[in-house]
Amino acid sequence: MRKFIRKIEKNRVIPYAMLALSIVMIIAGVMRDEHLVVLKKAVNICLECIGIG
Numbered sequence: 001m002r003k004f005i006r007k008i009e010k011n012r013v014i015p016y017a018m019l020a021l022s023i024v025m026i027i028a029g030v031m032r033d034e035h036l037v038v039l040k041k042a043v044n045i046c047l048e049c050i051g052i053g
């Protein structure tokens with residue numbers, strides 16, 4: 001029973017750790033202006049699809 005309880009406690013930590021890591025990565029990407037790079041690539045792909053770019 002103790003092993004089962006420890007397993008449940010470990011499983012509770014993993015989602016919060018992943019959430020924290022995701023937030024850190026989003027902040028790092030925004031600080032490096034990666035969102036602008038992604039937007040530029042998305043615009044180019046859309047323009048290519050309709051035959052303008």
